[in-house]
Structure formats: C-alpha cells, structure tokens
Amino acid sequence: MTDGPAGTLVLLDIDGTLVWRASQEHAESVIAAIYEVHGEIELGRVDAAGLTDRHIVRSLLRGAGFTDAAIDADMEWLLAVAVRGYEERCPADLTAKVLPGIPELLDQLARDPAIQTGLVTGNLEPIAHRKLHAAGLAQPLLPWVGAYGSDAEDRNHLVPVAQERAAALHGHRGRWPSERTVVVGDTPRDIECARIAGAAVIGVTTGAFPREALTAADVVADTAAEVAEALAQLSQA
Ligand SMILES: [Mg+2]
Numbered sequence: 001m002t003d004g005p006a007g008t009l010v011l012l013d014i015d016g017t018l019v020w021r022a023s024q025e026h027a028e029s030v031i032a033a034i035y036e037v038h039g040e041i042e043l044g045r046v047d048a049a050g051l052t053d054r055h056i057v058r059s060l061l062r063g064a065g066f067t068d069a070a071i072d073a074d075m076e077w078l079l080a081v082a083v084r085g086y087e088e089r090c091p092a093d094l095t096a097k098v099l100p101g102i103p104e105l106l107d108q109l110a111r112d113p114a115i116q117t118g119l120v121t122g123n124l125e126p127i128a129h130r131k132l133h134a135a136g137l138a139q140p141l142l143p144w145v146g147a148y149g150s151d152a153e154d155r156n157h158l159v160p161v162a163q164e165r166a167a168a169l170h171g172h173r174g175r176w177p178s179e180r181t182v183v184v185g186d187t188p189r190d191i192e193c194a195r196i197a198g199a200a201v202i203g204v205t206t207g208a209f210p211r212e213a214l215t216a217a218d219v220v221a222d223t224a225a226e227v228a229e230a231l232a233q234l235s236q237a
Pocket of ligand 1: 050207
C-alpha cells in the first residue's frame with residue numbers, strides 16, 4: 001500500500017447544499033431533452049432529490065413505459081441535448097440562489113492546506129460547472145475535483161470516483177482514504193452514498209429535508225458555520 005495524500009477530502013453536494021432553488025432551468029432542460037429525443041410523451045413524477053441526472057431520466061422513461069434497452073439506446077444523445085439546453089437556459093447570474101454563508105465557507109476551505117474540496121453531485125458535469133460559475137462559486141472550487149451524474153447513474157458509485165480523482169490531483173495512485181473523506185449533502189441519498197464508501201457525512205437542513213430525515217449522518221448542520229465546525233471536529237477525529 002502506498003501512502004495516500006495528506007489531509008481531509010470534503011465532497012460537497014450542490015443543490016440544497018451550496019445553492020437552493022437553482023434547478024428550475026436544469027429540470028426544464030432535462031424534460032425538454034426527453035421530449036426532443038422521444039417525442040411529447042406523458043411523463044409522471046419522480047422523487048428526484050439526490051438522484052443523478054441519468055437516474056432521473058431512466059425513472060421518468062420507465063414510468064412512461066420505455067424498456068431499459070430503449071432508454072440506453074438514446075441516453076448519451078439525450079444527456080447531450082440536456083447539457084446544450086442548459087447552456088441556453090442557465091441564468092447568467094444565480095448568486096441570489098447561493099445559500100447563506102456558503103461563499104465564506106468555500107473560501108475558508110480553499111485556504112486550508114489540510115483540506116481538499118471537491119464535488120459529489122448528481123448533476124451532469126457541464127451543468128454542475130455552469131451552475132456554479134453562474135452562482136459565483138467556481139473560483140474556490142478550482143481546479144475541479146469530484147464525481148458527477150455524468151460518471152455513474154447510481155449516486156452510490158460516485159464517492160470512490162471522486163476519491164480517486166482527488167488522490168490523482170495530489171500525485172497519488174488509488175483513492176483518497178475513506179477515513180479522511182467527509183461528504184456534505186442535503187438528502188438521505190447523500191448519506192447513503194457516503195456510508196457505502198465508508199466516508200463520514202454531514203447532513204445539511206438547507207435543502208428539501210428536515211433534521212429528522214438526516215439522523216443517519218454523523219452530524220446534522222443547519223448553517224454553513226455549523227458545517228465548518230463539524231468539519232473541524234470530523235477532521236480531528
Ligand atoms: Mg442535494
């Protein structure tokens with residue numbers, strides 16, 4: 001075994017964690033892509049919180065009677081149409097959607113030599129980056145590290161991908177150690193993907209779920225300041 005990179009890897013979710021109600025154009029782009037590729041079919045609803053974009057598309061199309069083979073045949077095309085649609089729809093300025101204290105938290109993490117920040121999000125990669133640029137949050141997250149809805153359909157596969165990329169950024173093979181990885185997210189699915197990877201997890205109540213839904217996290221935080229406190233505790237442990 002080689003020595004891994006030093007410090008703590010902090011993997012942030014986007015929607016409900018860094019920004020809130022910044023997904024309307026994103027959702028519209030996915031739906032428009034489904035219509036463009038498959039026609040104006042009847043779509044039901046899907047509980048999308050914490051799901052990857054691929055997973056959302058599959059759930060909607062299965063609900064409309066499509067087989068997995070039919071879904072897979074056009075999935076890459078459909079996602080490319082969604083990305084193009086978001087590039088057209090994304091507002092130039094999403095700064096009003098940034099959650100309180102998040103710019104300060106990201107700056108603080110970026111300055112801390114013991115922390116590597118990254119993303120674990122169900123957003124397709126180009127959509128994630130575009131959204132964070134519009135939100136004014138890209139700078140402290142550069143160079144981008146993380147895993148996206150582009151990398152896997154199942155969110156539970158994303159943390160190891162992010163750990164491998166973060167280790168590589170620091171010149172190490174393999175994955176950033178899970179005992180020094182902390183996931184921060186607003187849904188039970190964020191907690192699950194952290195647990196499956198053996199990482200610690202901070203649940204935040206700034207998204208769609210109340211504290212009671214997030215009790216499986218190591219810490220539940222109501223504010224960005226509480227996230228910073230929890231990270232200090234967890235990275236000492
Ligand atoms: Mg979220």
